[in-house]
Amino acid sequence: MFWPSSAQASTFMPVQASKIAMHVDSLYEFLLWASLISCVLVIGGFILFSIKYKRKSESDRTPYISHNNLLEFLWSFIPFVVFMVVFAWGFFVYREMRTMPQDGLEILVEGQKWNWTFYYKSGKISAGELWVPENTPIKLVMTSKDVIHSFYLPAFRNKQDVVPGRYTALTFNAEKKGDYQVFCTEYCGDQHSAMLAKLHVVTREEFDRWLANDPYKGLSLTEIGQKVYGSRCAMCHSQSDVKMVGPGWKGLYGSSRTFVSGDPVAKVDENYIRESILNPNAKVVVGFGPASAMPTFAGQLSEQEIMAIIELIKGLK
Amino acid sequence: MGTAIVDKNKNYLNEKSGLWSWLTTLDHKRIGIMYMIAVMFFFLLGGIFAMLIRAELFKVGPTLFTSPQYNQVMTLHGAIMVFMVIIPGIPAFLGNFFLPIQLGAKDVAFPRINLLSWYCLIVGAAVVFWSLLHHGVDTGWTFYTPYSISTSNGTTWVVAGAFIIGFSSILTGLNFIATVHKLRAPGMNFWRMPLFVWALYSTAILQVLATPVLGITLLLLVAERVMGIGIFDAKLGGDPVLFQHFFWFYSHPAVYIMILPAMGVVSELIATFSRKTIFGYKAIALSSVGIAAVSFFVWGHHMFVSGQSEVAGIIFSFLTMLVGVPTAIKVFNWVATIYKGSVRFDTPMLYALGFLFLFTIGGVTGIILATIATDVHFHDTYFVVAHFHYVMVGGTLMAIMGGIYYWIPKMFGRMYNEYWARITFVLIFVGFNVTFFPQFVLGALGMPRRYFDYLPVYEPLNRISSVGAWTIGVGFLIGLFVIIQAIFKGEKAPENPWGGKTLEWQTASPPPHENFHNQPVVTAGPYEYR
Numbered sequence: 001m002f003w004p005s006s007a008q009a010s011t012f013m014p015v016q017a018s019k020i021a022m023h024v025d026s027l028y029e030f031l032l033w034a035s036l037i038s039c040v041l042v043i044g045g046f047i048l049f050s051i052k053y054k055r056k057s058e059s060d061r062t063p064y065i066s067h068n069n070l071l072e073f074l075w076s077f078i079p080f081v082v083f084m085v086v087f088a089w090g091f092f093v094y095r096e097m098r099t100m101p102q103d104g105l106e107i108l109v110e111g112q113k114w115n116w117t118f119y120y121k122s123g124k125i126s127a128g129e130l131w132v133p134e135n136t137p138i139k140l141v142m143t144s145k146d147v148i149h150s151f152y153l154p155a156f157r158n159k160q161d162v163v164p165g166r167y168t169a170l171t172f173n174a175e176k177k178g179d180y181q182v183f184c185t186e187y188c189g190d191q192h193s194a195m196l197a198k199l200h201v202v203t204r205e206e207f208d209r210w211l212a213n214d215p216y217k218g219l220s221l222t223e224i225g226q227k228v229y230g231s232r233c234a235m236c237h238s239q240s241d242v243k244m245v246g247p248g249w250k251g252l253y254g255s256s257r258t259f260v261s262g263d264p265v266a267k268v269d270e271n272y273i274r275e276s277i278l279n280p281n282a283k284v285v286v287g288f289g290p291a292s293a294m295p296t297f298a299g300q301l302s303e304q305e306i307m308a309i310i311e312l313i314k315g316l317k
Numbered sequence: 318m319g320t321a322i323v324d325k326n327k328n329y330l331n332e333k334s335g336l337w338s339w340l341t342t343l344d345h346k347r348i349g350i351m352y353m354i355a356v357m358f359f360f361l362l363g364g365i366f367a368m369l370i371r372a373e374l375f376k377v378g379p380t381l382f383t384s385p386q387y388n389q390v391m392t393l394h395g396a397i398m399v400f401m402v403i404i405p406g407i408p409a410f411l412g413n414f415f416l417p418i419q420l421g422a423k424d425v426a427f428p429r430i431n432l433l434s435w436y437c438l439i440v441g442a443a444v445v446f447w448s449l450l451h452h453g454v455d456t457g458w459t460f461y462t463p464y465s466i467s468t469s470n471g472t473t474w475v476v477a478g479a480f481i482i483g484f485s486s487i488l489t490g491l492n493f494i495a496t497v498h499k500l501r502a503p504g505m506n507f508w509r510m511p512l513f514v515w516a517l518y519s520t521a522i523l524q525v526l527a528t529p530v531l532g533i534t535l536l537l538l539v540a541e542r543v544m545g546i547g548i549f550d551a552k553l554g555g556d557p558v559l560f561q562h563f564f565w566f567y568s569h570p571a572v573y574i575m576i577l578p579a580m581g582v583v584s585e586l587i588a589t590f591s592r593k594t595i596f597g598y599k600a601i602a603l604s605s606v607g608i609a610a611v612s613f614f615v616w617g618h619h620m621f622v623s624g625q626s627e628v629a630g631i632i633f634s635f636l637t638m639l640v641g642v643p644t645a646i647k648v649f650n651w652v653a654t655i656y657k658g659s660v661r662f663d664t665p666m667l668y669a670l671g672f673l674f675l676f677t678i679g680g681v682t683g684i685i686l687a688t689i690a691t692d693v694h695f696h697d698t699y700f701v702v703a704h705f706h707y708v709m710v711g712g713t714l715m716a717i718m719g720g721i722y723y724w725i726p727k728m729f730g731r732m733y734n735e736y737w738a739r740i741t742f743v744l745i746f747v748g749f750n751v752t753f754f755p756q757f758v759l760g761a762l763g764m765p766r767r768y769f770d771y772l773p774v775y776e777p778l779n780r781i782s783s784v785g786a787w788t789i790g791v792g793f794l795i796g797l798f799v800i801i802q803a804i805f806k807g808e809k810a811p812e813n814p815w816g817g818k819t820l821e822w823q824t825a826s827p828p829p830h831e832n833f834h835n836q837p838v839v840t841a842g843p844y845e846y847r
């Protein structure tokens with residue numbers, strides 16, 4: 001299920017995973033009531049009038065009422081006061097939302113087409129899965145490698161654009177353990193709607209264990225390859241010969257490739273795959289040019305992961 | 318009346334004939350009709366794309382398209398509807414036809430420029446469609462950098478097309494300002510101008526002041542793509558968010574370029590069909606000007622989470638609240654006009670009431686989005702999609718439809734079929750709410766916009782929405798036939814079928830080439846139903 005069972009989603013809003021989400025919802029609820037009352041007044045008003053004053057005969061005459069200054073004042077001033085109230089209320093909640101913690105846990109977030117990478121200070125790198133301890137102020141420092149993305153946590157009522165060439169920040173404090181959805185909410189092309197991630201809120205102990213843990217312990221190289229593939233490559237490459245954003249991988253190893261640049265035909269071997277991962281624009285395959293849509297994974301994948309991917313591709317005959 | 322001998326059978330339609338006489342005409346009425354044909358054609362295209370979008374989103378997973386195809390369809394729907402339908406829809410079509418007549422003028426101030434502006438729209442549109450031959454365009458109608466710098470070559474063409482279309486808008490605005498200032502009939506002072514003219518006048522100011530900013534921005538974008546000058550591209554040291562500032566500096570006022578003329582139409586409809594003096598004439602007229610002025614200072618409300626400074630966000634939230642006030646004034650004045658009126662429910666009035674209904678919902682949800690803390694959650698979700706469709710379609714398109722039915726007797730001298738026209742209204746109105754109301758809920762539940770595919774929890778509401786969209790589609794198709802039938806086969810219309818008081822109802826249907834057989838002299842306000 002999308003919404004975790006640990007917290008209840010209402011019919012009209014996602015689960016509330018933090019105090020700020022609650023504050024946003026109270027303001028939203030006030031806005032909804034105010035909206036409903038205004039709609040009933042206006043819509044009810046004109047429906048009532050137009051039925052009551054339906055034309056009886058073509059010789060009907062109507063009174064000459066040109067204006068009324070008191071009414072004009074009231075129906076400008078009362079909405080103005082309401083608008084100022086919601087503005088001020090919004091301001092206070094927003095300030096709370098945007099006040100960065102002094103001593104929180106900082107995590108670096110990098111967006112790129114079309115996945116999220118999370119860098120922890122311990123050196124741990126995680127793709128598509130953000131693990132945080134509960135009841136701890138978290139500060140995400142975010143940037144993008146290519147185009148603008150946006151990091152959206154519906155359960156926390158919070159989002160922030162992730163912009164190339166600068167850092168933006170987002171903070172939250174999860175009060176309830178559980179798994180929460182992350183969306184990309186700034187259109188970023190082809191697989192925008194697949195640029196998802198999961199936020200796992202766990203206890204401090206579980207978090208520390210996860211941080212220290214080697215996720216690949218006991219796995220074969222191909223199994224590791226499958227894991228990396230799932231979180232990093234699956235939105236662009238299939239393991240069959242189906243062409244997606246990039247070429248399918250079936251039968252890739254050992255085949256001959258021709259390039260947009262007119263470079264000599266090359267046979268796919270370990271070095272070719274390695275170069276494709278670390279420097280995709282060096283050799284762009286015909287049919288996918290002129291520039292490669294593939295981002296570089298230099299610095300994001302460990303040597304072990306690169307070898308695992310190579311092993312995986314080798315096995316796809 | 319005057320004594321001049323006139324041929325009552327001659328009018329602007331039959332005075333000359335042949336395609337060439339239309340393509341080279343300087344008559345504002347004929348140019349208005351040419352805009353009508355162009356805009357209806359673009360609307361049909363944009364509408365087909367809308368139907369395809371809803372078909373794709375009917376169920377989870379790929380349905381009709383691959384994601385790159387979907388992104389192109391979504392972009393074309395937005396770009397066509399905004400730049401070629403909603404923006405020129407009322408001013409260039411209905412405004413061109415009726416602004417001079419309502420002022421008692423023979424034509425606009427610069428008839429040749431008027432024709433030129435039509436050709437700008439057509440050439441611009443052709444350039445936009447040309448892009449389809451160059452891998453299309455998949456940026457969304459907002460062309461955000463740096464995505465728009467790196468994506469397919471079609472983008473350059475679409476951006477160039479939008480640039481050319483911008484000139485159409487600027488020239489029309491210029492023409493209207495000059496016409497209002499210089500060509501009013503004797504006795505027609507500013508406080509006797511119909512509210513439709515006031516609305517077009519405020520719009521024209523926006524068109525002239527804001528559109529050049531879009532032009533410059535689009536030129537910079539083309540320069541960025543073609544020459545890599547590095548203003549917006551972070552790789553070259555540029556700032557991608559700067560583009561958003563430039564873009565919304567135009568595109569927020571453009572929102573009012575789209576809605577102010579609609580408000581003008583609705584003022585006319587409500588006064589005529591309530592047969593009552595409009596309530597708060599000056600308040601409605603000046604609130605148009607007020608909206609136009611404030612609208613230049615609120616663009617940052619599109620950028621609350623873009624990385625602009627928090628202080629800027631808060632100021633923009635405050636200023637946006639201020640636009641709500643003149644908007645509320647208008648709505649209340651319309652309702653007060655109906656009070657003690659003598660209301661007839663002909664199709665144009667149904668559309669005016671439909672406008673009031675939908676626009677009110679669009680307006681209050683606008684306040685929810687202007688509130689900065691709630692916007693952080695709703696920004697770039699379907700809540701925003703629902704909101705602006707309530708305002709643009711529920712508002713502007715309803716007003717265009719109402720205006721067309723209202724003025725068909727004048728423009729073509731023929732009546733439409735009331736029965737079928739009402740059926741189309743019901744289909745469009747009901748279909749509209751079924752389509753877009755669920756999208757508010759989808760957005761509140763967190764479904765982002767511009768998504769080719771979505772999580773399974775969102776499926777039921779998306780299905781309802783798609784069914785609603787097809788209902789609207791059927792409604793508009795029947796509506797198209799009703800209009801065509803009226804133009805060619807409708808019953809002969811009298812000069813003043815609705816009992817309107819503004820000047821266009823004091824001349825023949827259809828009007829003669831020079832609009833009036835005798836120069837009208839104005840001695841009273843536009844809505845004197847005493």
Ligand SMILES: [Cu+2]
Pocket residue numbers: 149150184185186187188189192193195
């Ligand atoms: Cu995205």
Ligand SMILES: [Cu+2]
Pocket residue numbers: 568569572615616618619
């Ligand atoms: Cu805006």
